[in-house]
Amino acid sequence: MQIQAAVLNTPQGQLEIETLELEAPRELEIRVRLVATGVCHTDISVMGRPFPVSQPIVLGHEGTGIVESIGSAVTKVKVGDRVVLSYNFCGECPSCQRHAPSYCHYFFGHNFLGQRRDGSTALSRQGQPVRHNFFGQSSFATHCLCSENNAVKVPDSVPNEVFELLGPLGCGIQTGAGAVINVLKPQMGESFVVFGAGAVGLAGLMAAKAIGAAVLIAVDKVPERLTLATDLGATHTVLADGQTDVVARIREITGGGAQCSLDTTAVSVVLRQALDCLGSLGRCGFVGGAPLGTTLEVDVRDMMLNGKTLRGIVEGDANADAFIPDLIRMQAQGSFPFEKLMKIYPFDAIDQAIKDAKSGVTVKPVLRMPA
Ligand SMILES: [Zn+2]
Numbered sequence: 001m002q003i004q005a006a007v008l009n010t011p012q013g014q015l016e017i018e019t020l021e022l023e024a025p026r027e028l029e030i031r032v033r034l035v036a037t038g039v040c041h042t043d044i045s046v047m048g049r050p051f052p053v054s055q056p057i058v059l060g061h062e063g064t065g066i067v068e069s070i071g072s073a074v075t076k077v078k079v080g081d082r083v084v085l086s087y088n089f090c091g092e093c094p095s096c097q098r099h100a101p102s103y104c105h106y107f108f109g110h111n112f113l114g115q116r117r118d119g120s121t122a123l124s125r126q127g128q129p130v131r132h133n134f135f136g137q138s139s140f141a142t143h144c145l146c147s148e149n150n151a152v153k154v155p156d157s158v159p160n161e162v163f164e165l166l167g168p169l170g171c172g173i174q175t176g177a178g179a180v181i182n183v184l185k186p187q188m189g190e191s192f193v194v195f196g197a198g199a200v201g202l203a204g205l206m207a208a209k210a211i212g213a214a215v216l217i218a219v220d221k222v223p224e225r226l227t228l229a230t231d232l233g234a235t236h237t238v239l240a241d242g243q244t245d246v247v248a249r250i251r252e253i254t255g256g257g258a259q260c261s262l263d264t265t266a267v268s269v270v271l272r273q274a275l276d277c278l279g280s281l282g283r284c285g286f287v288g289g290a291p292l293g294t295t296l297e298v299d300v301r302d303m304m305l306n307g308k309t310l311r312g313i314v315e316g317d318a319n320a321d322a323f324i325p326d327l328i329r330m331q332a333q334g335s336f337p338f339e340k341l342m343k344i345y346p347f348d349a350i351d352q353a354i355k356d357a358k359s360g361v362t363v364k365p366v367l368r369m370p371a
């Protein structure tokens with residue numbers, strides 16, 4: 001069938017909305033008519049090349065939509081079901097077997113290569129292949145193929161106006177909230193610091209508040225983001241303006257050091273601050289996609305004597321089938337208002353949406369697909 005998709009044709013190029021041909025789903029594949037797709041910083045990173053992908057490719061990996069057609073062996077969903085699309089994984093390797101699919105041994109191949117396992121691609125343009133399957137979806141498009149593994153069924157109770165905002169739960173929101181709820185686990189009354197008050201960081205902040213952290217500190221270099229962080233529950237903010245001693249300020253607020261910190265910036269000097277601001281037995285998590293070869297110097301003696309933990313986290317350690325419905329329930333109860341991070345753009349305004357995400361004007365752009 002013919003679809004509309006935003007194609008990245010050259011490295012560091014602009015996206016161009018074009019008509020492409022999408023194959024019918026194979027045995028284990030699902031075709032989804034996308035309703036909306038979030039813009040994630042990983043899409044933007046890939047366009048800027050820190051994680052190189054081959055072109056032409058259709059990016060987009062925070063899709064939400066309606067199942068339109070299923071392969072003969074698909075049992076998890078049926079035509080007409082509403083789904084959120086998350087990251088892809090093999091389902092068979094030791095990590096997947098241990099219910100840790102975000103550490104799938106074949107994560108790169110399933111999410112970044114832009115093809116099926118057999119090397120084929122479901123998209124084409126005038127007979128020439130266009131890469132698909134970015135994060136198992138390539139959802140900057142009116143339609144895409146995904147698999148049973150990365151399609152999460154949306155409960156019938158979710159109203160349509162919330163449904164169209166669910167795509168980012170499949171990546172950015174799940175990453176921040178999962179890092180806090182599944183890994184760092186701040187206890188009642190503890191302190192939590194987030195470095196980077198973007199969609200991932202603010203999702204982490206809201207999650208920390210929801211599960212009972214008492215001192216919630218947001219650090220960012222954009223004042224408006226800190227205002228939003230305060231609206232979402234931050235008890236303190238620190239402007240990283242190059243003048244303020246961020247670590248000293250956090251130590252002062254927390255009376256000696258924080259219990260939990262989350263770095264979402266993927267900048268080594270900031271990650272080091274996230275470690276240094278911790279007190280005894282502090283836990284630091286980090287989630288950003290740093291460029292290949294990025295290294296971090298740590299104070300080994302400080303880490304050891306204070307029992308500090310540093311943990312890399314992919315996709316919030318989340319098992320999307322269970323975690324996304326949890327986040328939806330938290331939103332319905334008012335304890336996790338992710339809608340406050342989002343702004344809807346029409347699909348053909350994708351360039352503006354990306355520009356606004358890059359500049360920070362919009363925390364989480366969501367592209368509404370043409371009906
Ligand atoms: Zn796997």
Ligand SMILES: [Zn+2]
Nearest residue numbers: 040042171172
């Ligand atoms: Zn993402």
